[in-house]
Amino acid sequence: MSNTTTTGPKGQDFEQTLDQSDTKVASFEVRHQSPLERIRHVLHNNPTLVPVIVLVMSLFAFGLIAGGKFFSAFNLSLILQQVSIIGILAAAQSLIIITAGIDLSVAAIMVLMSVVMGNLAVFAGVPSGFAIIVGLAGGVGAGMMNGWLITKVKLPPFITTLGTWSIFYALLLWLSGAQSIRGQDIDANAPLLKLFGASFNIGGARITLSALLMIVVFVVLWYMLNKTAWGRHVYAIGDDKEAADMSGIRTDRTLLSVYGLSGFVCALAGWASIGRVGSISPQSFYEGNLDSITAVVIGGISLFGGRGSIMGALFGALIVGVFRSGLRLSGVDVLWQVFAIGWLIIIAVAIDQWIRRVSA
């Protein structure tokens, strides 16, 4: 039955010369690389290295330009505080972008859920804890709605979330009557909503709980993405969804869980924003969607999916914060802050493209 039990190369006549040729082709081998290639290779394996370098360099640069007032513990902790809400949103956005999607509705989900929490706790007299749980569950629901439209109705994420952005925004205007909920009312009826505005001092630094929450969110999501099978599947889907499907990943179920989790993180950001802002304003964070994408992109997470570490988004958010603070303390007009951030985005994407071209 078996006519070819000999394992030695036999092949066809025209292949006989292969015996004398180099046999190492299909084996793994070390290749010599130019220094530039090697840098690219290192960056390819450590996608967060670029944002870390940029962050450190910008800290030094602004330290030199703006002097001691920039480098004070107070100012650095202020930066952390200022980026905390956008940072948490960027964490949610990273989850989506790693799956090769994009979510334009993150900030709308966040503000909508803060309005839901506020309405329930301040006006409806619902216990704060319960109002918060409803808000967080609502975040999961809003995210799952995006996920359902994307996986089951099979719409592209960009269009889906462009639509739900408007839907959630309209809902939050309706629920809030386009009115802010004043800080005093929250203090009187539901102080728990402002929990993440609380802070403590270490040295000259003033650390708010919202900044701590941001760091906890990033660490937990990093763990999930890198140390669990679920996380590997999220990356595999972003890399090549069809291949992930064929290698036995339940891609739709995983995607749905990603959108649900992302919605939860947005609602968490909503809760934290109440403490950070001090009131609940339907008009707040209108540019939060784009700010979160900015942080993700500057953080070296590829918009094409499957590449980059979620920690990059944390560094991306911090870089934006450092630039804003540094330029302001150097007395530069706000418009040049915006100008600088625009260039940061373009440079970050250009570097990503260059790194992605590595193939050896």
Place this chain on the structure above:
Amino acid sequence: MENVTPVVQARGIVKRYGHVTAIDHSDFELRPGEVLAVIGDNGAGKSSIVKAICGATVPDEGEILIEGKPVKFNSPIEAREMGIEIVYQNLALSPALSIADNMFTGREIRKQGWQGKYLRMLDKPAMEKFARDKLTELGLMTVQSIKQPVETLSGGQRQGVAVARAAAFATKFIIMDEPTAALGVKESRKVLELIQDVRARGIPIILISHNMPHVFEVADRIHIHRLGKRLCTINPKDYTMSDAVAFMTGAKEPPAQDTV
């Protein structure tokens, strides 16, 4: 031969898509330890019959027996749970993930104890060791790093990873769809050697291929598919490549069935 239970036995499989009959009462048989090549002209339905066997399509009629027991797969995942592995033409690897991650996609190993149970932590060292062992067994390992992303490998190396993954987890049989189609001469040779290595371990292989020289080199039997059904099976030692091509295009009458 008759007293050996075939690994796969399919009878009277039918699959229709609207007016098109992709599989028309076809039979299929894979015997223990063999490499069975499936050849046929474009559109003859050779992929369809193999898809029906691995659960990628659900046939309208007919029965499939795996080791004598009737089965009904609704997805390739179900077939995989029974120990049937598929090496797809496009390999189904995630380019940015490491070799080890790719070997275990969808069946990762968790750590023992509370870290695995409550934190669902992966046992990366165990996964990497397993991946390294499997690649070494197939002679693919003169590696620098098992953590290397798959996209940094050449076409033949990627094929090697896909074959190693299939060989590591297959307990029943492996289906390979055009494994040499995208490869150069030398890399094809390596893959053909891999096929023989896998057969030497006793795992039967269904090889779908257009490449007649490769088919005649490694196959023990050749299943010729024509117009949606099995035309005949031949022993490559008894026929020439031109005979096989003549059968599959209808230029020549097939031999009587049950000759092999």
